[in-house]
Amino acid sequence: MQQRRKLGQKQINRELLNGNLQTPKWYIPVMIVLGSGVLFGLGTIFYMFNRGLGVTGLARPVYWGLFITTFVFWVGISHAGIMISAILRLTQAEWRRPVTRAAELLTVFSLLTALMFPLMHAGRPWRIAYWLIPYDWARGIWPNVRSPLFWDPIAIGTYLIGSTLFLFVALIPDIAILRDRTKGVANKIYSMLALGWRGNPRQWQLQTVAGVLLSALMLPIFVSVHSIVSWDFAVAPAVEGWHSTIFAPYFVIGAVHSGVSAVVTMMCLMRWLWKWNNFIRPEHFDALARLLIIVATAWLAFTFLELTFSLYGRDAPEVALRELQIFTWPWNLLFIIFLLTGYVIPVGCWLFKKLRSNIAVMFWTSILVNIGMWLERFLIIVPGLSRKQIFVYTWEGYWPSPVEWIILAWSFAWVSFLMLLFARFFPLVPLFEAKESQVFTTEMKVGRATVPMVIRE
Amino acid sequence: MVIFGILALVGIVSIILKISQGFDTKSAWGYYAAIVSVLLGIFGAAPLVAIAPTIAKADWHRPVSRIATMFTLAGLSTVIMTIPLIFALPPLVVNGLRRRSIWFDANIYTPHVFFGLAVIGLFLIGLSLLWVTSIPDFAAMRDHSNGWKQRLGKTLSRGFVGTDGQWVSLRARVGMMGTFYFMFLIFVHILYSVNFSLELVAGWKDAIYPMYHAVTGIQAGIATTVIALFLFRKYWKLEEFIRIDQFWALSKLMFATTIFWFYFFICAFIIFWYGRTEINIMTIKILVNGPYMPVFIGAFLLSFIVPWWIIIWNPVRKNPRMLTLIASIILVGHVLDRIRLYVISWQVYSDEMIHNRYIPLDQIPTQMLSPGILDILIFFGSISLGIFIILLASRMIPLVSIWETHQSILLTKHIKFHRTEVYAVGKPD
Numbered sequence: 001m002q003q004r005r006k007l008g009q010k011q012i013n014r015e016l017l018n019g020n021l022q023t024p025k026w027y028i029p030v031m032i033v034l035g036s037g038v039l040f041g042l043g044t045i046f047y048m049f050n051r052g053l054g055v056t057g058l059a060r061p062v063y064w065g066l067f068i069t070t071f072v073f074w075v076g077i078s079h080a081g082i083m084i085s086a087i088l089r090l091t092q093a094e095w096r097r098p099v100t101r102a103a104e105l106l107t108v109f110s111l112l113t114a115l116m117f118p119l120m121h122a123g124r125p126w127r128i129a130y131w132l133i134p135y136d137w138a139r140g141i142w143p144n145v146r147s148p149l150f151w152d153p154i155a156i157g158t159y160l161i162g163s164t165l166f167l168f169v170a171l172i173p174d175i176a177i178l179r180d181r182t183k184g185v186a187n188k189i190y191s192m193l194a195l196g197w198r199g200n201p202r203q204w205q206l207q208t209v210a211g212v213l214l215s216a217l218m219l220p221i222f223v224s225v226h227s228i229v230s231w232d233f234a235v236a237p238a239v240e241g242w243h244s245t246i247f248a249p250y251f252v253i254g255a256v257h258s259g260v261s262a263v264v265t266m267m268c269l270m271r272w273l274w275k276w277n278n279f280i281r282p283e284h285f286d287a288l289a290r291l292l293i294i295v296a297t298a299w300l301a302f303t304f305l306e307l308t309f310s311l312y313g314r315d316a317p318e319v320a321l322r323e324l325q326i327f328t329w330p331w332n333l334l335f336i337i338f339l340l341t342g343y344v345i346p347v348g349c350w351l352f353k354k355l356r357s358n359i360a361v362m363f364w365t366s367i368l369v370n371i372g373m374w375l376e377r378f379l380i381i382v383p384g385l386s387r388k389q390i391f392v393y394t395w396e397g398y399w400p401s402p403v404e405w406i407i408l409a410w411s412f413a414w415v416s417f418l419m420l421l422f423a424r425f426f427p428l429v430p431l432f433e434a435k436e437s438q439v440f441t442t443e444m445k446v447g448r449a450t451v452p453m454v455i456r457e
Numbered sequence: 458m459v460i461f462g463i464l465a466l467v468g469i470v471s472i473i474l475k476i477s478q479g480f481d482t483k484s485a486w487g488y489y490a491a492i493v494s495v496l497l498g499i500f501g502a503a504p505l506v507a508i509a510p511t512i513a514k515a516d517w518h519r520p521v522s523r524i525a526t527m528f529t530l531a532g533l534s535t536v537i538m539t540i541p542l543i544f545a546l547p548p549l550v551v552n553g554l555r556r557r558s559i560w561f562d563a564n565i566y567t568p569h570v571f572f573g574l575a576v577i578g579l580f581l582i583g584l585s586l587l588w589v590t591s592i593p594d595f596a597a598m599r600d601h602s603n604g605w606k607q608r609l610g611k612t613l614s615r616g617f618v619g620t621d622g623q624w625v626s627l628r629a630r631v632g633m634m635g636t637f638y639f640m641f642l643i644f645v646h647i648l649y650s651v652n653f654s655l656e657l658v659a660g661w662k663d664a665i666y667p668m669y670h671a672v673t674g675i676q677a678g679i680a681t682t683v684i685a686l687f688l689f690r691k692y693w694k695l696e697e698f699i700r701i702d703q704f705w706a707l708s709k710l711m712f713a714t715t716i717f718w719f720y721f722f723i724c725a726f727i728i729f730w731y732g733r734t735e736i737n738i739m740t741i742k743i744l745v746n747g748p749y750m751p752v753f754i755g756a757f758l759l760s761f762i763v764p765w766w767i768i769i770w771n772p773v774r775k776n777p778r779m780l781t782l783i784a785s786i787i788l789v790g791h792v793l794d795r796i797r798l799y800v801i802s803w804q805v806y807s808d809e810m811i812h813n814r815y816i817p818l819d820q821i822p823t824q825m826l827s828p829g830i831l832d833i834l835i836f837f838g839s840i841s842l843g844i845f846i847i848l849l850a851s852r853m854i855p856l857v858s859i860w861e862t863h864q865s866i867l868l869t870k871h872i873k874f875h876r877t878e879v880y881a882v883g884k885p886d
Contacts (some may be wrong), residue, residue: 245724245725302668
């Protein structure tokens with residue numbers, strides 16, 4: 001499994017810093033395109049703020065639409081970091097090493113992006129200030145601390161702070177390397193960020209302990225974040241299809257499925273763009289695909305249970321909702337696409353070693369997964385609210401307006417822009433992990449075979 | 458052997474006496490259903506301790522895997538116990554009306570037939586798994602013994618001589634059988650938890666419940682393996698093979714499943730508590746703060762609070778004695794948990810009530826049912842039967858897999874690392 005490559009320290013530094021110490025040719029054109037997309041998206045967001053939520057497709061009875069779907073989607077993607085970094089670190093999976101930084105980074109940027117969607121959804125984001133500081137003390141108007149809508153920003157905020165810390169602690173040794181290879185202002189900034197790192201045994205010991213402790217501390221936050229997001233929906237008994245006990249683990253496992261797939265997409269791009277073939281190898285995709293088969297199958301089991309129990313009660317409104325969701329145009333088409341892209345096609349491909357070791361196949365299947373996972377959230381939120389209820393006299397269905405689609409596209413451009421910006425200044429594959437991997441792996445002869453060995457930490 | 462054999466016999470006689478009392482009084486079968494659920498956990502889930510690390514290519518499982526897999530044999534006890542319970546389960550059509558079921562409009566005896574087949578299927582898959590993982594050891598038995606043991610080894614080893622092709626095929630079969638067993642076990646848990654408790658309570662709708670049942674069953678399975686390892690290590694003098702490493706790794710699994718116990722419980726509880734509809738209030742009353750509240754508190758303390766608070770400490774995780782104590786506590790908690798789930802489900806079931814949207818609060822019993830003498834004898838008898846079968850098998854199958862021990866010797870070595878010596882593990886593809 002571990003197709004070990006012997007690499008010298010100098011070679012590792014040279015190859016992994018190739019995007020930081022010089023600018024690749026493709027970098028500026030890509031940044032210009034992404035930057036234009038980001039600016040256009042920001043313009044659209046300000047246009048929406050100026051004109052009001054009337055420019056979106058939101059209308060009675062569907063008040064939660066594409067923005068909330070995308071919020072849940074990005075929170076889901078953020079689960080990549082802790083899944084890959086914390087869990088695989090605690091279980092000492094050797095293959096995790098080149099993947100960790102990208103996964104942690106994706107966590108931070110996707111959380112930042114996710115947090116913007118409830119603000120946009122509020123229509124008048126400055127009024128969020130009232131939520132933080134109640135404007136009418138005399139009447140005792142306070143946020144409802146018993147509401148998951150209140151827990152949400154707290155959980156996500158904690159997760160964001162923790163993930164940033166996690167990312168930073170792992171970055172320190174690499175920043176020190178950059179500090180030693182730069183001059184001028186860059187050197188000053190790297191010196192400040194390196195916090196006096198010299199790489200002495202005590203510093204390494206503290207860095208390792210901090211990594212393990214943060215991993216263990218982040219795990220409960222990781223689970224709680226998406227559980228709380230799911231409870232935004234599940235605690236509402238009035239909406240058929242939402243009041244389900246399985247939502248929390250179902251959302252968490254779905255988030256892991258989507259987040260790890262997003263890491264696969266990123267790894268493919270990193271290998272293609274920076275030519276890091278020595279570090280991101282087919283064996284890593286193979287391991288990730290195996291992990292994804294297990295995660296995706298568990299997710300499918302939860303999906304099956306969720307659907308079965310929604311029909312089990314034989315309540316007429318619940319049955320009607322499922323008819324709408326699964327058999328009524330256009331939801332039926334979306335439902336089929338969701339199942340095919342979320343499970344059938346990707347897992348069908350990953351079952352074959354040849355396909356899961358193929359970078360292009362992994363790239364496209366990981367993208368398919370995230371199309372499916374976005375649709376899953378859309379299919380949970382919108383049909384649930386679209387159902388006609390008492391005292392609702394509007395019969396038009398919800399469909400996102402061009403403004404919403406542009407903002408959705410903006411979120412992808414924004415995350416990609418931030419990632420590339422980060423990649424210009426910091427290495428995307430951790431140098432110290434790559435070097436540690438060289439030290440901690442070796443080979444042995446067993447009979448006629450050469451077997452890779454891992455030193456137990 | 459003799460004590461367990463006698464207890465097993467007493468248990469079987471008690472089952473026969475229980476059957477002779479008839480199936481009409483459903484509440485009399487609550488404790489029986491809880492015992493079957495406990496057996497599914499402790500005997501059914503224990504082999505996962507061998508399967509999961511094999512799939513994850515962890516090296517610590519090798520001395521543990523055989524003992525864990527041998528619990529599949531004890532599944533015979535679960536099969537025997539299941540047969541009468543199937544007859545006690547009400548059909549899908551009650552009083553001319555179809556009751557709510559995950560089988561929807563299927564034949565009225567579908568859950569009975571499918572669950573019966575599923576339990577037998579799980580037992581057979583478990584046996585196949587044990588056989589497949591023991592083939593090289595049977596070959597060793599064939600080559601190093603005489604008489605009936607040699608004949609048995611010859612039959613069961615199926616001509617295994619250790620060629621490259623045979624090893625490749627063996628590894629593939631172990632992987633496939635293990636995965637299949639795991640998936641089938643989850644399927645059995647889903648069927649049992651839903652058909653034999655949830656569906657018997659009008660209005661109880663809980664999509665996470667089957668997974669809660671499976672996860673808590675796995676927690677009990679790991680605890681059982683820890684206790685078995687401790688006892689076999691001590692009385693069979695296996696200290697050279699079953700070391701602190703194995704307990705250390707198992708303690709982490711036990712800790713993880715303990716946390717899962719709480720997570721899956723709270724995910725359901727918060728929805729019922731928050732929803733506050735009549736159905737939600739009824740469900741909480743049935744499962745948490747109703748007549749079985751003392752049992753719930755006991756289960757909560759022994760399945761989550763106590764083990765969580767103790768396993769969290771590093772010195773405990775390295776101490777086999779302490780871990781065995783925690784595992785025993787977990788098993789007591791597991792039994793209490795199953796009592797709170799099953800006994801009340803059978804207690805509140807009635808042919809008239811089952812078609813209601815929910816059970817009115819004033820119709821929920823105020824007193825919990827106590828187990829009868831037969832229930833107690835069946836409990837100890839069924840567990841003894843499982844242990845008896847394992848002890849019997851240990852006369853023929855080595856408790857520590859010989860081929861996996863050889864593999865471990867080949868694939869691990871101490872190497873010089875700067876100024877110290879470290880332990881390195883080979884990871885073949």
